[in-house]
Amino acid sequence: MGDQKPLILVTNDDGVYAPGIYALFKAMSELGDVRVVAPESERSAVGHALTMSDPLRVWEVDRYGDIFGHAVNGTPADCVKLAVKAILQKKPDLVVSGINQGPNTAINVIYSGTVSAATEGTLMGIPSIAFSLASFSKSDFDFAARFARHLAYRVLQDGVPQGTLLNVNIPALPEDQILGVKITRQGQGRYEEYFEKRVDPMNRNYFWLAGKKLQLDNDSDVDDVAVMEGYIAITPIQFDLTDYKALKNLQKWEIGLPR
Amino acid sequence: MGDQKPLILVTNDDGVYAPGIYALFKAMSELGDVRVVAPESERSAVGHALTMSDPLRVWEVDRYGDIFGHAVNGTPADCVKLAVKAILQKKPDLVVSGINQGPNTAINVIYSGTVSAATEGTLMGIPSIAFSLASFSKSDFDFAARFARHLAYRVLQDGVPQGTLLNVNIPALPEDQILGVKITRQGQGRYEEYFEKRVDPMNRNYFWLAGKKLQLDNDSDVDDVAVMEGYIAITPIQFDLTDYKALKNLQKWEIGLPR
Numbered sequence: 001m002g003d004q005k006p007l008i009l010v011t012n013d014d015g016v017y018a019p020g021i022y023a024l025f026k027a028m029s030e031l032g033d034v035r036v037v038a039p040e041s042e043r044s045a046v047g048h049a050l051t052m053s054d055p056l057r058v059w060e061v062d063r064y065g066d067i068f069g070h071a072v073n074g075t076p077a078d079c080v081k082l083a084v085k086a087i088l089q090k091k092p093d094l095v096v097s098g099i100n101q102g103p104n105t106a107i108n109v110i111y112s113g114t115v116s117a118a119t120e121g122t123l124m125g126i127p128s129i130a131f132s133l134a135s136f137s138k139s140d141f142d143f144a145a146r147f148a149r150h151l152a153y154r155v156l157q158d159g160v161p162q163g164t165l166l167n168v169n170i171p172a173l174p175e176d177q178i179l180g181v182k183i184t185r186q187g188q189g190r191y192e193e194y195f196e197k198r199v200d201p202m203n204r205n206y207f208w209l210a211g212k213k214l215q216l217d218n219d220s221d222v223d224d225v226a227v228m229e230g231y232i233a234i235t236p237i238q239f240d241l242t243d244y245k246a247l248k249n250l251q252k253w254e255i256g257l258p259r
Numbered sequence: 260m261g262d263q264k265p266l267i268l269v270t271n272d273d274g275v276y277a278p279g280i281y282a283l284f285k286a287m288s289e290l291g292d293v294r295v296v297a298p299e300s301e302r303s304a305v306g307h308a309l310t311m312s313d314p315l316r317v318w319e320v321d322r323y324g325d326i327f328g329h330a331v332n333g334t335p336a337d338c339v340k341l342a343v344k345a346i347l348q349k350k351p352d353l354v355v356s357g358i359n360q361g362p363n364t365a366i367n368v369i370y371s372g373t374v375s376a377a378t379e380g381t382l383m384g385i386p387s388i389a390f391s392l393a394s395f396s397k398s399d400f401d402f403a404a405r406f407a408r409h410l411a412y413r414v415l416q417d418g419v420p421q422g423t424l425l426n427v428n429i430p431a432l433p434e435d436q437i438l439g440v441k442i443t444r445q446g447q448g449r450y451e452e453y454f455e456k457r458v459d460p461m462n463r464n465y466f467w468l469a470g471k472k473l474q475l476d477n478d479s480d481v482d483d484v485a486v487m488e489g490y491i492a493i494t495p496i497q498f499d500l501t502d503y504k505a506l507k508n509l510q511k512w513e514i515g516l517p518r
Contacts, residue, residue: 047306047336048369055457055465077306078468086454086466107382110307110498123366123449150517158512161505180516183509185501190382195315195345206314207345209337234514236505239369242444246420246495250442253417255493257439258409 006032006093006156009083009121012100013076013113015041016061016069020099023141024131025068027149028096031156035092036061036069037083039076039113048116049075056082076117084124094156095121098131099144103169105134105224106189106217109237118165119239127155128165134227135172143178144170147232164236169227177230184233187222189215265291265352265415268342268380271359272335272372274300275320275328279358282400283390284327286408287355290415294351295320295328296342298335298372303361307375308334315341335376343383353415354380357390358403362428364393364483365448365476368496377424378498386414387424393486394431402437403429406491423495428486436489443492446481448474 008028012021016038028034037058051074061071070087072079080095097117104112114130121128129152133144147170160166167186171178193211200206217225226233267287271280275297287293296317310333320330329346331338339354356376363371373389380387388411392403406429419425426445430437452470459465476484485492 042312045309045311047308047375049306049308050304050370050468052304052468053301055459055467056454057463057465081452081468082454082466085452086456107498109500110378111309116306119369146517151514154512154514161502161508164502164505166509178516181514183506183512183514185503185506186499188499193340193344195341197345198314200314204316206316207341208314209309209311209340232516234509236502236509237500238502238505239366239500240445240447241368241496241498241500243420243423243495243497244444246423246497247442247444249420250425250493250495253413253442255410255413255440255442257437257491258405 007090008032008034008094008096009092010034010036011038011076011079011097011117013039013043013046014101015039016071019139020101020141022063023145024096024099024148027145028152030149031152035088037072037079037087038069039079040071040073043075043113045111046075046113047111048077048119051075051078058082058087076113077120080117080120092126094152095126095128096131096148096152099141099148100132102132102136103134103224103227104130104132104167105169105227106187109167109186115167122163122165127160129155130165130167132169133172134169143175161236164238167235167237169223169233171227171230173230178232179230182226182231182233184221184223184226184235186235187217187224189213189217189224266349267291267293268351268354269293269295270297270335270338270356270376272298272302272305273360274298275330278398279360279400281322282404283355283358283407286404287411289408290412294347296331296338296346297328298338299330299332302334302372304370305334305372306370307336307378310334310337317341317346335372336379339376339379351385353411354385354387355390355407355411358400358407359391361391361395362393362483362486363389363391363426364428364486365446368426368445374426374496381422381424386419388414389424389426391428392431393428402434420495423497426494426496428482428492430486430489432489437491438489441485441490441492443480443482443485443494445494446476446483448472448476448483
């Protein structure tokens with residue numbers, strides 16, 4: 001395609017040295033010109049954070065002897081903003097984020113740095129996809145990367161619906177056990193959490209967050225249910241958080257000003 | 260009401276020493292027992308971040324000679340989780356966040372630490388309200404605090420719709436110019452952004468994010484439009500980000516597995 005090759009921005013929240021982003025980089029390189037701009041180190045559960053109070057710095061990173069891309073001392077959302085506004089010569093045709101180690105389904109979506117990077121791309125009018133491998137331990141990104149290429153190719157052809165990003169979760173199963181693809185909705189599963197209180201060597205208290213996920217959905221059109229059943233889940237995500245049902249309800253409250 | 264006094268958790272993202280949280284603390288003290296658990300310093304634009312990789316520490320903070328509450332070396336969402344799970348003796352009846360210096364309307368909602376604290380309360384099943392004063396400079400929180408008390412009183416009586424938080428934005432106007440209260444939806448206004456590239460004294464480049472808000476809505480039932488017109492805007496916020504319209508559209512794509 002020569003000069004017509006699409007420009008693809010790759011980022012993540014596990015950091016520029018994570019195995020998942022390398023797998024995604026390789027897969028995207030078969031589709032176009034790829035630029036990696038990613039956090040210098042892990043930025044998990046950062047939500048949709050931006051760095052406002054500190055200067056952002058950018059430097060080149062090598063992997064396997066080649067210049068791989070740029071590291072940023074910021075969040076995934078910072079990386080996408082900075083790439084598009086200050087690093088890349090032109091607006092990318094696609095933003096892909098991942099491949100995350102661990103699922104980004106149900107309530108995890110609102111804490112996810114992986115999804116926030118795709119959100120930022122979408123807000124800038126660029127088709128954007130977040131990819132996650134639904135396992136915290138398995139590190140074989142091979143099939144997930146092939147699916148990423150497959151879907152990215154389609155999105156480069158057809159775009160995504162306006163104002164929407166695709167949040168993709170891929171089961172960590174052998175390829176022949178993956179049953180297919182489902183278009184899903186975000187589940188309601190949350191965490192049952194607690195804090196472990198510990199004492200450091202200086203005799204001061206500190207706390208670690210711990211907990212386990214509660215499965216609150218059953219329908220197989222829900223993201224985490226589909227993944228558990230062996231399907232790749234694709235959830236379209238948008239950013240109008242208004243609760244329209246509650247809105248009508250609250251209008252009946254007739255809240256006035258304080259006297 | 261004696262033992263029946265409601266327990267109110269107060270937090271924010273401007274930090275435990277901000278003027279807005281003190282105004283909110285005073286206002287809530289007229290309604291119940293108040294506990295402040297807030298970030299040690301400003302945590303603006305942190306989105307819905309959680310601290311997973313670092314230990315959280317908590318310490319008592321004095322203001323005006325009295326023990327005011329607890330500071331945490333974490334995000335607003337961390338503060339609410341930690342307060343409910345490790346600091347407070349019982350589950351609070353209400354979580355209030357703010358009063359933020361600056362609006363949290365339109366796209367700002369997804370970056371807002373103030374809103375994320377109320378989100379965390381809602382996820383734990385506690386009625387939760389985020390309060391913001393729609394000015395970055397004016398620091399007179401008096402009327403906003405009175406409105407916070409007025410609305411919190413109502414919510415303590417009637418609760419909020421299940422799974423919803425109230426995102427309240429109050430115009431920074433003299434009280435007699437405030438026209439009333441509107442139940443609103445989240446606007447689509449975004450930022451036109453750029454990065455200022457500068458050189459530090461060590462001759463290294465760094466970047467600051469800069470930009471201005473684009474006003475993309477006109478309807479006065481939209482959060483930031485209502486505030487500009489002189490109304491207090493109350494937007495009910497929920498956390499299912501699924502784009503249901505796009506979901507139907509994507510099902511027609513018939514995305515299969517890669518060959």
